[in-house]
Amino acid sequence: MEEITTNIYKVRAGTFEGPLDLLLSLIESRKLFVNEISLAQVTEDYISYIKSLSDMPDDKRIADVSYFILIAATLILIKSRSLLPNLVLTEDEESKIVNLEARLKLYQIIKNASIDVKNNFGVKIIFSPLERTWSEPLFSPDQSITIEIMSQSILNVLESVPKKEEKLGVVEVRKVINIEAIINSLTNRIQSAINFSFRDFAKSHGAEDEQEAKVHIIVSFLAMLELVREGIIDVVQNNSFEDITISKEVLASSDQNLQTSN
Amino acid sequence: MELESKIEGLLFYKGEDMSVWDLAKLLRVSPEEIDEALNMLEQSLKNRGIILVRKDDSVALGITPELSSIIESIRKDEITKELSKASLETLSIVLYKSSSAKESAGITRHEIDYIRGVNSSFILRNLLVRGLIEKTTDERDNRRLLYKPTFDALSYMGVASIEKLPNYETVRSQLEAVIIGNKNDE
Amino acid sequence: MELESKIEGLLFYKGEDMSVWDLAKLLRVSPEEIDEALNMLEQSLKNRGIILVRKDDSVALGITPELSSIIESIRKDEITKELSKASLETLSIVLYKSSSAKESAGITRHEIDYIRGVNSSFILRNLLVRGLIEKTTDERDNRRLLYKPTFDALSYMGVASIEKLPNYETVRSQLEAVIIGNKNDE
Numbered sequence: 001m002e003e004i005t006t007n008i009y010k011v012r013a014g015t016f017e018g019p020l021d022l023l024l025s026l027i028e029s030r031k032l033f034v035n036e037i038s039l040a041q042v043t044e045d046y047i048s049y050i051k052s053l054s055d056m057p058d059d060k061r062i063a064d065v066s067y068f069i070l071i072a073a074t075l076i077l078i079k080s081r082s083l084l085p086n087l088v089l090t091e092d093e094e095s096k097i098v099n100l101e102a103r104l105k106l107y108q109i110i111k112n113a114s115i116d117v118k119n120n121f122g123v124k125i126i127f128s129p130l131e132r133t134w135s136e137p138l139f140s141p142d143q144s145i146t147i148e149i150m151s152q153s154i155l156n157v158l159e160s161v162p163k164k165e166e167k168l169g170v171v172e173v174r175k176v177i178n179i180e181a182i183i184n185s186l187t188n189r190i191q192s193a194i195n196f197s198f199r200d201f202a203k204s205h206g207a208e209d210e211q212e213a214k215v216h217i218i219v220s221f222l223a224m225l226e227l228v229r230e231g232i233i234d235v236v237q238n239n240s241f242e243d244i245t246i247s248k249e250v251l252a253s254s255d256q257n258l259q260t261s262n
Numbered sequence: 263m264e265l266e267s268k269i270e271g272l273l274f275y276k277g278e279d280m281s282v283w284d285l286a287k288l289l290r291v292s293p294e295e296i297d298e299a300l301n302m303l304e305q306s307l308k309n310r311g312i313i314l315v316r317k318d319d320s321v322a323l324g325i326t327p328e329l330s331s332i333i334e335s336i337r338k339d340e341i342t343k344e345l346s347k348a349s350l351e352t353l354s355i356v357l358y359k360s361s362s363a364k365e366s367a368g369i370t371r372h373e374i375d376y377i378r379g380v381n382s383s384f385i386l387r388n389l390l391v392r393g394l395i396e397k398t399t400d401e402r403d404n405r406r407l408l409y410k411p412t413f414d415a416l417s418y419m420g421v422a423s424i425e426k427l428p429n430y431e432t433v434r435s436q437l438e439a440v441i442i443g444n445k446n447d448e
Numbered sequence: 449m450e451l452e453s454k455i456e457g458l459l460f461y462k463g464e465d466m467s468v469w470d471l472a473k474l475l476r477v478s479p480e481e482i483d484e485a486l487n488m489l490e491q492s493l494k495n496r497g498i499i500l501v502r503k504d505d506s507v508a509l510g511i512t513p514e515l516s517s518i519i520e521s522i523r524k525d526e527i528t529k530e531l532s533k534a535s536l537e538t539l540s541i542v543l544y545k546s547s548s549a550k551e552s553a554g555i556t557r558h559e560i561d562y563i564r565g566v567n568s569s570f571i572l573r574n575l576l577v578r579g580l581i582e583k584t585t586d587e588r589d590n591r592r593l594l595y596k597p598t599f600d601a602l603s604y605m606g607v608a609s610i611e612k613l614p615n616y617e618t619v620r621s622q623l624e625a626v627i628i629g630n631k632n633d634e
Binding site for chain 1: 274275276277278313315322323324325326327328329330333334341343345347348350351353354355357358359376377378379380381383387413414416417418419420421422427428429433436437440441
């Protein structure tokens with residue numbers, strides 16, 4: 001038992017089954033309940049974990065990075081709301097937050113149940129009887145046992161064996177943009193312009209399709225939050241329907257933002 | 263000869279699970295009579311070396327878990343008891359989330375992925391190969407594939423039915439509570 | 449747990465004769481105690497579907513003779529039922545993986561399960577009962593059980609030599625590749 005608890009709480013790259021596992025571990029290690037407040041509190045830890053994933057060499061990087069990024073999007077909504085009190089979320093965004101909370105609670109229940117399963121699995125087995133040898137086998141073919149059907153059947157078998165890539169779960173891993181690179185680019189832009197639109201910034205990466213554009217926005221947002229944390233820029237959103245404006249920052253105010261959010 | 267004894271004999275002969283329906287057909291009685299006789303058989307086997315294992319509409323006879331360690335010592339093949347963290351999670355979902363009630367038995371891969379937050383196809387395949395879960399099609403919609411625990415999964419857990427899993431009722435009601443509280447999910 | 453129940457469980461597991469001496473050794477009691485418990489077990493099994501069969505110093509569980517006609521019909525059904533797609537696929541794996549070269553003949557159940565992505569024990573059992581495949585132990589490792597097609601099955605299909613099956617070389621090497629992939633996973 002003791003071993004399990006210490007293992008779960010150690011946050012180390014590559015040790016998590018998925019984003020929910022990571023998120024739950026972060027919350028539980030702070031002895032918090034699953035709710036919006038605790039989610040906001042662990043957002044930064046979560047993001048730095050994803051950053052450690054994208055810094056890993058390609059072959060070591062886990063296949064599920066995209067799943068981590070998807071959850072990050074919702075976390076960023078939660079974090080933004082705590083950073084920007086005047087931010088009004090859409091219905092869709094609200095339901096994403098509620099949804100994440102519920103999923104996390106489901107995951108927590110299963111996680112606890114899985115400890116019971118682990119402790120009982122294979123300890124006291126109800127064995128099935130050995131194969132029965134009541135009577136000698138009686139050769140009884142049927143008409144479908146022909147060379148033609150056998151050679152067709154084996155082809156069906158081979159066709160349904162999953163390919164190596166599928167097997168590893170690397171179905172379609174989009175190359176996730178390096179967060180570090182975006183931070184650098186963002187810093188450069190701030191130096192040249194006092195104000196620019198976040199939307200323009202996210203667009204400027206030239207996404208190929210909508211899916212990819214979403215990933216760009218998320219990663220850009222992550223980078224932006226990172227800069228806010230480091231006190232380099234200040235995020236101002238004048239009106240909920242307007243774009244977020246990024247400007248060179250008055251250091252003190254972003255520190256305050258951060259303190260209130262933590 | 264009592265119906266329950268006949269069932270016992272047939273299950274002994276088969277050495278694997280049989281459906282209530284097959285038993286009814288073979289013994290020329292109604293499925294209800296089989297069900298009733300199974301309840302009696304379950305009682306008769308209390309404290310015996312044999313135990314009745316029930317799952318969905320099927321039953322099998324197994325050796326009481328008290329003899330587990332003796333049998334392990336005489337088995338030729340090794341038993342793999344290790345489950346990775348991912349397999350453990352996925353198996354737990356299939357065990358606790360798929361109710362034994364006929365009409366709602368089984369869980370889709372999509373639901374499993376949703377709970378785990380990652381793609382589970384590789385893990386599901388592993389569990390299928392190990393015979394801990396099985397894949398069936400939804401009776402009401404044959405395009406829907408459902409995953410269910412197998413008799414072996416119950417056997418490894420040392421329980422004669424899903425309801426006897428540790429904390430089954432508690433976990434079920436916790437799951438229900440979250441799902442009802444979040445009706446608009448997905 | 450009573451000694452008689454333990455004996456019952458072990459005999460049920462084995463499905464074949466065990467000597468009083470073996471039982472005594474396994475259960476760490478004297479042969480006299482076993483004998484005594486067997487007498488009690490014999491009593492407990494009165495009117496049940498299972499009977500105790502004693503011969504000299506050996507015992508086994510058997511099915512009550514009253515059920516023999518039903519069992520006859522189950523057996524008939526087992527061997528005359530049309531082979532399912534899954535059964536044919538399993539048979540084709542056993543067929544293609546076998547070889548006329550003695551040292552590389554046969555495939556394990558685990559390998560079959562892995563190739564098919566599901567547990568195959570019931571299907572293999574049925575193929576055995578029908579005399580289409582047979583089970584042997586690996587000469588190099590007697591813990592490994594190997595499945596092979598029977599001579600009868602090969603001659604029924606008119607296969608003079610496995611190597612002459614359509615696409616034999618390609619299929620064989622693909623099967624090997626899948627099996628090796630499995631070993632790397634573990």
